[in-house]
Amino acid sequence: MYNSFKIGSPGVAAVVASVTILIGVMLVAVDTWFVREFKRYITIGGKGARQNPSSLGAFKAPAFLLSVLVVGISIVLPLGTIIVSSLTWQAGVFKSENFTLAFWMGREIPAHPGQNGIFLNKEILGSALNSLSIAGFAALIAGISGLMVGYIVVKLPNTRVAKYLRQVSFLPYLVPSIGFAAACLSFFAVRRGPIPSLYGTLFLLILVMSMKYLPFAARSGIAAMMQVGNEPEEAARICGASWLARIRRIVVPIQKHALLTGIVLPFISGMKEQSLVIMLASPGTEVLTTQILRYIEYGYTQLANATMLAIVGIIFVLTFGLEKITGGNLASGFGGGK
Amino acid sequence: MATIELRNIDRIFQGGVKAVDNLSITIESGHFVSLLGPSGCGKTTSLRMIAGLDNPDGGEILLDGKLLYSKKSGVAVPTEKRGMGLVFQSYALWPHMTIAQNISFGLEMKGIEKKERIRRVAEVMELMHISDLEKRYPSQISGGQQQRVALARNLAVSPDVLLLDEPLSNLDAKLRLEMRAELKRLHETLKNTIIYVTHDQLEAMTMSTMIAVMSGGTLKQFAPPMEIYRKPTNLTVASFVGSPPMNFLRKTSQGGGSPWDLGILACYPALANKAEAIGVRPEDIRLAFPGSTDRPVPGREGGLVSWIRKAKVATVLPTGSEWVVDMVVEGFHFFASLRDEPCCLDDGEVDMVVDREAFHFFDGKETRCN
């Protein structure tokens, strides 16, 4: 689709997009049908959950080895390769004179006209700020709306509103990111009534990205709210708590981890997002991923790799920092532990 | 003062399930009323409508003569303004708060100052014997303790009306008995209005001042416990209350050759054409054994003091405190429950004896007619 857009045949792109949407609609129909078949089971309720760790016994050693292997192949190996690449002039040559920090903090890197190492590179720093604010705000919006969707669906079970919300919040998932971006681009390119033209603004990117991640956030929001059910809030009503007090003192604290997950996961995806921003980013709203693409186009492999590492670093620091601050465990938002 | 009145309450769920059907009942202030009925008969739904967590599709709910809900007049006082307590079947404690915080929350919402809150929380925890749990979280205490906390959470704000939805159903038998006694004692001291939902007739019988028997969303009888037991006004109540359940002879089920009433109706001329079902409680049946000296007095002066028939014992089920005897009279099965161990059953022949007053008669509409 991206190619057909680039070579100026939007018709082909439209056909491809339509087909993917059609397949998506069928998937939603199947999903709705399946969900109807299942009763709602409330697994947490007011009784609190207990952890029951069980010993792995004889499987301890093999299980440990397997997890090391998985982590090694999926994380350490690729990450290590990229790190080494960003520190060498020439790939695969392990001589001391081949190692350099130029791609990180050098000025005017030889053979890379006009480029500084990424820590001193104004464009990269600006893009990093853009990436952070776009992914950050989009994740906040998606996460909070996702939990709100969950809240309403649980509050009004078996109603049209709930059904409608469920499906609408899932719709963006069906449309390929690029098609979605293209649609938003053409819609917001010009002024529409009270909405000014949004083309070239960060706001457009935030808006589109939060819509893209809403399906995930809504799904996890619905699951989290269903697991707890309506009773904790009803008990608070009995105690005379107003709606605001219930949200603040009961619903949000109970859903703290789910909310955190609903924000952090879109944030991570948003930092790595490519297909969406490729269409929407413009000079001034460049993000880290578009910078990577540009570097690759120019053949600046090391700079591309260093930028990629910067993304990983930002995600890592922010995610675990947030976990430390909130005292939560990210994985628990998925319904395990604690 | 807290009198609750339901007038012609209907509740129809999506899909057409009529959970509550034209329910009218007045629960007087200070009473301990049980809503008793089998699972799915609309007890929880009724309770939730009184609390305001659910709204009727028709009818009115009043508290002390003031409308709480009426679709017609557009009145709907929200739950948080009704000031009632409700103990959920699942307890619904807040998992992120300690026990003390759980109990204190309602006081906080009432705007009571901290010093008083701490005092009240300590007092209620003392009352419910959970003082040592103060700093624990709901996931760290047992089911029985959670039940006490759920109750304490409601008692802290001393509501005029306390609603309980099968609060003892998750407890083991011993704890259930203890809690029954405790709840009854609590009601006798606090004298608030309690509406207690249960499917356990023993709970309803032992604690309530009034029992409302429900079935299929309708009210079947509303009376003091002993009246429910002694004079069930219809067949549904008669067959639901009592353990082991009442024995019935029905006009529709013919025995082998004998008349359906086993000749009982011959002694009740006034009922002879009306009654279509006859009931007798297992505990109202006595057995007279051949050779025993304690022979019943047979019919006198044309009437009858006791009704006696030859019966064949099929089997005896000892429960520990009583003996349930399954026997057959002219093709009809009866269960009798005896305090004392039946003796001399060698040949399986006994006399079945029932006092004249012990029979329950029901007409074609299943309504009591004696």
Ligand SMILES: Nc1ncnc2c1ncn2[C@@H]1O[C@H](COP(=O)(O)OP(=O)(O)O)[C@@H](O)[C@H]1O
């Ligand atoms: N939210 C609901 N939606 C649809 N049907 C319901 C709902 N709640 C209860 N019902 C139905 O209403 C009937 C009465 O339920 P309930 O009041 O919970 O019974 P009980 O508490 O006496 O066991 C049942 O048939 C039940 O399936």
Ligand SMILES: [Mg+2]
């Ligand atoms: Mg119930």
